[in-house]
Amino acid sequence: MLDYDFMRNAFAAAGIAAVVSGLVGYFLVLRAQTFAGHALGHIGFAGATGAVLVGMAPIWGLVGFTVLAGVGMGLLGERISGRDVAVGVVLALALGFGILFLHYYTAFATQVTTLLFGNVLAVDRSMIATLVELGAVTLAGLAAIMRPLIFASLQPELAEAKGVPLRFVSTAFLAIVALAVAQSVEIVGILLVFSLMVGPPAAAQRLASGLWSAMALSAGLALAEAWLGIAVAYYTDWPVSFCIAALSAAGYFAVHFMPRRSRPGAGGLAEEERTVSPS
Amino acid sequence: MNVIELDRVTIAIGARNVLAEASFAIQRGEFIGVLGPNGAGKTTLMRAILGLIPPNAGALRVFGRPPRRGDAAIGYLPQVRTVLPDMRVCGFDFIASSVNGDRWGVPWITRADRKMIDAMLAAVGGRDLAKRPLAEMSGGERQRLLLAQALFGEPRLLLLDEPLIGLDYRYQEAVIDLVRRFARERGITVLVSAHEINQLIGALDRVLYLGNVHAALGTVAEVVTAPVLSRLYGADINVVHANGQIFVLSRGRNVEHADHLHDEDHDHNHRHERHRHA
Numbered sequence: 145m146l147d148y149d150f151m152r153n154a155f156a157a158a159g160i161a162a163v164v165s166g167l168v169g170y171f172l173v174l175r176a177q178t179f180a181g182h183a184l185g186h187i188g189f190a191g192a193t194g195a196v197l198v199g200m201a202p203i204w205g206l207v208g209f210t211v212l213a214g215v216g217m218g219l220l221g222e223r224i225s226g227r228d229v230a231v232g233v234v235l236a237l238a239l240g241f242g243i244l245f246l247h248y249y250t251a252f253a254t255q256v257t258t259l260l261f262g263n264v265l266a267v268d269r270s271m272i273a274t275l276v277e278l279g280a281v282t283l284a285g286l287a288a289i290m291r292p293l294i295f296a297s298l299q300p301e302l303a304e305a306k307g308v309p310l311r312f313v314s315t316a317f318l319a320i321v322a323l324a325v326a327q328s329v330e331i332v333g334i335l336l337v338f339s340l341m342v343g344p345p346a347a348a349q350r351l352a353s354g355l356w357s358a359m360a361l362s363a364g365l366a367l368a369e370a371w372l373g374i375a376v377a378y379y380t381d382w383p384v385s386f387c388i389a390a391l392s393a394a395g396y397f398a399v400h401f402m403p404r405r406s407r408p409g410a411g412g413l414a415e416e417e418r419t420v421s422p423s
Numbered sequence: 424m425n426v427i428e429l430d431r432v433t434i435a436i437g438a439r440n441v442l443a444e445a446s447f448a449i450q451r452g453e454f455i456g457v458l459g460p461n462g463a464g465k466t467t468l469m470r471a472i473l474g475l476i477p478p479n480a481g482a483l484r485v486f487g488r489p490p491r492r493g494d495a496a497i498g499y500l501p502q503v504r505t506v507l508p509d510m511r512v513c514g515f516d517f518i519a520s521s522v523n524g525d526r527w528g529v530p531w532i533t534r535a536d537r538k539m540i541d542a543m544l545a546a547v548g549g550r551d552l553a554k555r556p557l558a559e560m561s562g563g564e565r566q567r568l569l570l571a572q573a574l575f576g577e578p579r580l581l582l583l584d585e586p587l588i589g590l591d592y593r594y595q596e597a598v599i600d601l602v603r604r605f606a607r608e609r610g611i612t613v614l615v616s617a618h619e620i621n622q623l624i625g626a627l628d629r630v631l632y633l634g635n636v637h638a639a640l641g642t643v644a645e646v647v648t649a650p651v652l653s654r655l656y657g658a659d660i661n662v663v664h665a666n667g668q669i670f671v672l673s674r675g676r677n678v679e680h681a682d683h684l685h686d687e688d689h690d691h692n693h694r695h696e697r698h699r700h701a
Contacts, residue, residue, distance in 0.1 A: 174510075206469055215436075287528065287529050292524060292527065295521055296524075298512060298520045299501075299517075301501035302499060302501055302572075303524055305492070305493070306492075306524055351557040353511050353513040353554070354512075355519075355530075
């Protein structure tokens, strides 16, 4: 399987996008902003088709539009960016624009499928280089704001009192999400961005309660699902994106319905009384 | 030394005055109960002390200077506590997130910080909370965690906004007792807001009653009287002493108790709204 150049490229590209998506996605799930992530993918569709229309590579249109939209959502404020209706309206508008751009560039049908559902097997060397650069920028950005981001995500009221600039942190984070979305679109496509950005972190969050362990697990799961997906696709001839999406869903549901082990010290009042008695 | 000083301070939210020309001073080491009807400005006053809301007029001084946002000398337990429905982060990481949480970069905490978190958890009787996910904690356990967090970092002033909501009355007493002991040993000034004066009565040095844009600071005997409270509530108030407890009544109805029920209801709505976004 690894004898083929395009397979090696596919594994490399999927690996980069998966690790980035797994890490960024962990915070997206922690902040309950997954819908915003979904919308950013759709907004990227308009950017990608627009870029092709003016003769640019789709990925740069994707990056430009998603980052712009992410910053816009962030500036509209903590409330708006989490509000489903506003996000939904912008999302539909963006898809509409995507269709408009397509209308003027008719010889584009196969590229649309690629954009919507991804085509990791068509990734070439130069795209891998681009993904490495984008991935490095994304992770560097995430590392730079990680401490206040975690604080603001877990307890916004206290973070504000302690001097964390909430609006800036949330805007910067959405820009970082936008970059991660653009990378993951190359692998699984706009419609299946969730399979790398939400499935693995959601599963990881249920399995691990430490911040670092959950983050590592999220990246690991995304990587495993992406690579396994490509391998399954190779042997079955099913589309790669389907295989990754199916594995991501399977992973999430397996964890979700897994019986939770009973925790020690979870007793009711008796426990409360014992640990609480004042003097 | 006065830790908090208000000199004819007016604070407005939008067009509505919350406090008008209020003057009082709180001394170092005092344990102050902050009381008053809903909307009287208990939370607003704390946010002003934190430097989140600038006064519209007058001089507000904290530690002898105008309040600054992010003052490390203030430990704060906010009233509105966002708890995302599926937050599975463990108690230790929850507290650790607030340690230097306003600095940039990747979060790592020193061994000394780690030790102090453990010590604060032990102080509130919550050692077992360190490894438990937040989503599995009861309201009382979460409260204990937040209290441990507020005590972290050797604060000189503690602002606890409604720390007793959702706790049964025996545990309320334990929490107040613990804060009072902790503060007394270290000379920490404490402001605790609550719905009912009886929740705090054994621990109070003085009481700060807010209402009707006015503030009254003094001992319980000075402030919790029919004339003072009638002015603050803007209604005819009777104060009844019975069994060492104080009941604040308006036409025979216990006003503090009614407020409390209302606020709990509000709290539920808030949480419900949060769920919808998930």
